[in-house]
Amino acid sequence: MANSDNQSSLVVAMLGAPNAGKSTLVNRLVQAKLSIVSPKAQTTRFALRGIRTIGKAQLVLVDTPGMFDANERLGKAMVQSALNGVAEADHVLLLLDASRANAVETAQKLLASQGGNKAPISLVLNKVDKVAKEKLLPLTAALAALHAFDHVFMISALEGDGVRELEQHLCAQAKPGPWLYPADQLTDINERLFAAELTREQLFMALQQEVPYGLTVETEKWEENRNGVKIYQQIVVERESHKAIILGKGGSKLKEIGQSAREAIGAQLGRKAHLFLHVKVKEDWKDRPEYYQSMGLEF
Ligand code: GDP
Ligand code: MG
Numbered sequence: 001m002a003n004s005d006n007q008s009s010l011v012v013a014m015l016g017a018p019n020a021g022k023s024t025l026v027n028r029l030v031q032a033k034l035s036i037v038s039p040k041a042q043t044t045r046f047a048l049r050g051i052r053t054i055g056k057a058q059l060v061l062v063d064t065p066g067m068f069d070a071n072e073r074l075g076k077a078m079v080q081s082a083l084n085g086v087a088e089a090d091h092v093l094l095l096l097d098a099s100r101a102n103a104v105e106t107a108q109k110l111l112a113s114q115g116g117n118k119a120p121i122s123l124v125l126n127k128v129d130k131v132a133k134e135k136l137l138p139l140t141a142a143l144a145a146l147h148a149f150d151h152v153f154m155i156s157a158l159e160g161d162g163v164r165e166l167e168q169h170l171c172a173q174a175k176p177g178p179w180l181y182p183a184d185q186l187t188d189i190n191e192r193l194f195a196a197e198l199t200r201e202q203l204f205m206a207l208q209q210e211v212p213y214g215l216t217v218e219t220e221k222w223e224e225n226r227n228g229v230k231i232y233q234q235i236v237v238e239r240e241s242h243k244a245i246i247l248g249k250g251g252s253k254l255k256e257i258g259q260s261a262r263e264a265i266g267a268q269l270g271r272k273a274h275l276f277l278h279v280k281v282k283e284d285w286k287d288r289p290e291y292y293q294s295m296g297l298e299f
Helices: 022-030 073-087 103-113 133-144 163-173 191-206 240-247 249-269 289-293
Strands: 008-016 048-054 057-063 091-097 121-126 152-154 216-225 228-237 273-281
Touching: 008 022, 008 073, 008 163, 022 048, 022 057, 022 091, 022 121, 022 163, 057 073, 057 163, 091 103, 091 163, 103 121, 103 133, 121 133, 121 163, 133 152, 152 163, 191 216, 191 228, 191 249, 191 273, 228 240, 228 249, 240 249, 240 273, 249 273
Parallel strands: 008 057, 008 091, 091 121, 121 152, 228 273
Antiparallel strands: 048 057, 216 228
16 A cells, blocks of 8 residues: 655646647656647647656646637637636646747736636746747746746756756645545546547648548547457548548548557557547537537537
8 A cells, every 4th residue: 555645746737828838748747648749729629637746746737728719619618628627726837839929918818818716827938949048038027027927937848948847846836635646647538538639639640721620539449359459430520521631542541540540549558559440421510519528528
């Protein structure tokens, strides 16, 4: 039995605009690839917890969808999920892409949006690998005027610079009490959803314009056997034309996507995966509660 003496934990939520690097940072802090990442905005659709236990301190890192002006149901549910993630946190990281010219305005909006949570907020300037050093000081000064931040960090979530200091700071803030999860648990999402996310990541990488935003992936069947696991997934799209794009000539595009997804899933599960994908048109999936449920989103 693990001794719960001296255990401590901290729930830390990411608050940021789309593409700030929230998922990249959570993956780095957890030292595992949990949350999918792409160069496209709004890749993350629901709040997901990554867990990292360092010595006696457990950090629960809540990755969230970005905050944006949503006008459709799915977008609104994503933003709500981000707000819920922030509301339940002990500590909030306001993550900004420091290379963006509008960082101050973005921070202002984010601070206004996050509502009543009284948890301390630290400012995290990300992507400093892309910014000239002399620009960071005036930017930090302008941002510091917006809020009494608990702490300011300058990091590259991609390359790892500054992440150690951030991690140590968070561990030092951890509150006494038994851990929220077993020390070896990495995330709160299950394998079926995780596998669907890995396929969606490949779709986000391979597809352009509105096509990735119009689709969702569902794991329908999961069969374990001695040789590995057979996974059946459905890619749900809103239009026939999107289905045709995903299939490609003679199904070639879907085959490529399936291969990359199978490799990613196999690597993550640590066992051989066979992946069976099929594409289905369901025009109104974004208006059906069952698709929100599987992602843990409010309908
Ligand atoms: P999210 O939408 O906030 O979750 O952002 P992601 O983690 O999905 O990252 C969006 C894009 O920014 C991806 O292409 C990442 O590789 C990239 N990115 C994230 N962090 C950094 C960083 O520190 N430096 C650079 N140059 N790119 C980054
Ligand atoms: Mg993300």
